[in-house]
Amino acid sequence: MEGMKPVAGMVVVQFAFAGVNIFYKLAVCDGMDMRILVAYRYLFASAVLAPLAYFVERKKRTKLTWRVMLLSFVCGLCGGSLAQNLYISGMKLTSATFASAMTNLIPAITFVLAVLFRYEGLAIGTVPGQAKLAGTLLGVGGAMLLTFYKGAQVTLWPPTHVNLAAQLAAHHHSSSSSQPRLATSEEPNRAMGSLLCTGGCFFYALWLILQARLCREYPFHYSTTALMCLMSALQSALFALCFDRDPAQWSLAFDVRLLAAVYTGVLASGVMLVVLAWCVKRRGPLFASVFNPMMLVVVAVLSSLLLGEDLHLGSVLGAVLIVMGLYAVLWGKDREAASTDHGKVTAAGEVPHIDVIVHRHLPPPPPPSPQQQHQQSPPAAAITR
Incomplete structure (x- = not known):
C-alpha cells in the first residue's frame, strides 16, 4: 500500500489536469484571453x-538560500509561464x-x-530497462493513436445531449460582438505551431527534472510549490500585460472565467502541484x-459527457x-527497485535467501617459553645498528 500511494497520487493529478483542459475550452468559448x-x-x-x-511548515522549514530562490525562479519559468x-x-x-x-x-x-x-538508468541490456523504454513508446504511440485516428463511432453510454461549450459560445456571441481570440487571431502555421508546442513540452519535461533537484535542495513541498507559483504568477502577468491591457479582459465576474481561474489556480496549480512534487x-x-498520456483518456470521456x-x-x-x-514502466521501475534493495521482499513475493557461513577458528597457540623468546630476540649488533 505504501508503494501504491505515488500511483494513486499521479492518477488524481491527471484527473485534475484533465479538468484544466475542459475549463480552458470553456473559457475560450467565452472569449477570454488565455494568457490572462x-x-x-x-x-x-x-x-x-x-x-x-x-x-504548515513554519516550525520545520529551514532558512531560504539564494540557490533555492534561483531554482524556484527557474522552475516557475520552465514549468509555469x-x-x-x-x-x-x-x-x-x-x-x-x-x-x-x-x-x-x-x-x-x-x-x-x-x-x-542521471536521474534514471538506461540499462537497455536489462529486462527492467527494456520495459521502461517499451512502456514509454507504448504510451506515446497510444496517445498519438487516440488523437489522430478516429475510426468508427463507439457508444459506451447513452448520449447526454449536453454541450456546455456550444452554450457558452452562443451566449458570448449574443452578448458581445467580439469574437473569441484563440482560433482566429492569427493565421494557421503548422511548422511554427509544432515548434512552439515542442518547446512547451521540452520546458515542462525540464521542469520535472529541476523539480526533483529542488526537492533535494529544499525538501518542503508546500514552500517550494508556493515559491514556484509566485514566480510563475509574476512572469505570466508581465507577459500578459505586454499583449493585452484591456480592462474588460482582466475583469472577473461570477461566471465561467472566475470558475476557470479558481479551478486551475487553487486545485490544479495549487493542491495538485504539491502532490506532483511529492x-x-x-x-x-x-x-x-x-x-x-492518461490525461487524454480522461479528457476524451469528459468531452463526450459534457462537451x-x-x-x-x-x-x-x-x-x-x-x-x-x-503498466510496463511501473513494472520496470518496481523490478529495478527490487533488484537494488536486497533487504526488501523481491518482486515475486519471496523473502530473499541469506546464507550464514560460520568459520571455525583454531585455538590460539600457547605463549612461548623464556628459552624460545631468547632464541627469537635479535642480536645486540642489530639493536645497536
Whole structure:
C-alpha cells in the first residue's frame, strides 16, 4: 500500500489536469484571453499556497538560500509561464487537437533528459530497462493513436445531449460582438505551431527534472510549490500585460472565467502541484511523466459527457495502449527497485535467501617459553645498528 500511494497520487493529478483542459475550452468559448487566464491561474495558486506553506511548515522549514530562490525562479519559468504560454501560442497556430497530441512527447523527452541528468538508468541490456523504454513508446504511440485516428463511432453510454461549450459560445456571441481570440487571431502555421508546442513540452519535461533537484535542495513541498507559483504568477502577468491591457479582459465576474481561474489556480496549480512534487521526490521525474498520456483518456470521456463530442474507436484503442505502457514502466521501475534493495521482499513475493557461513577458528597457540623468546630476540649488533 505504501508503494501504491505515488500511483494513486499521479492518477488524481491527471484527473485534475484533465479538468484544466475542459475549463480552458470553456473559457475560450467565452472569449477570454488565455494568457490572462494563465496569469490568474498562478495568482490564485500563490494566494492559496503561501499562507498554507507558512502555517504548515513554519516550525520545520529551514532558512531560504539564494540557490533555492534561483531554482524556484527557474522552475516557475520552465514549468509555469514558458510551458503554458508556448502551448497556447502553438495551439493558436495549429489546433487544439494537434497541440494536445504534441504534449504526448513529454514522457519521451523526460526519459531522455532523466538519462542525461542521471536521474534514471538506461540499462537497455536489462529486462527492467527494456520495459521502461517499451512502456514509454507504448504510451506515446497510444496517445498519438487516440488523437489522430478516429475510426468508427463507439457508444459506451447513452448520449447526454449536453454541450456546455456550444452554450457558452452562443451566449458570448449574443452578448458581445467580439469574437473569441484563440482560433482566429492569427493565421494557421503548422511548422511554427509544432515548434512552439515542442518547446512547451521540452520546458515542462525540464521542469520535472529541476523539480526533483529542488526537492533535494529544499525538501518542503508546500514552500517550494508556493515559491514556484509566485514566480510563475509574476512572469505570466508581465507577459500578459505586454499583449493585452484591456480592462474588460482582466475583469472577473461570477461566471465561467472566475470558475476557470479558481479551478486551475487553487486545485490544479495549487493542491495538485504539491502532490506532483511529492511523487517526483518519491519515484523520480520519469515516473511522473509517464502518467501524462492518461490525461487524454480522461479528457476524451469528459468531452463526450459534457462537451457533446463523439467517442471513436481510436480513442478506445489508444486508451488500451496507454494503460499497457503505464503498466510496463511501473513494472520496470518496481523490478529495478527490487533488484537494488536486497533487504526488501523481491518482486515475486519471496523473502530473499541469506546464507550464514560460520568459520571455525583454531585455538590460539600457547605463549612461548623464556628459552624460545631468547632464541627469537635479535642480536645486540642489530639493536645497536
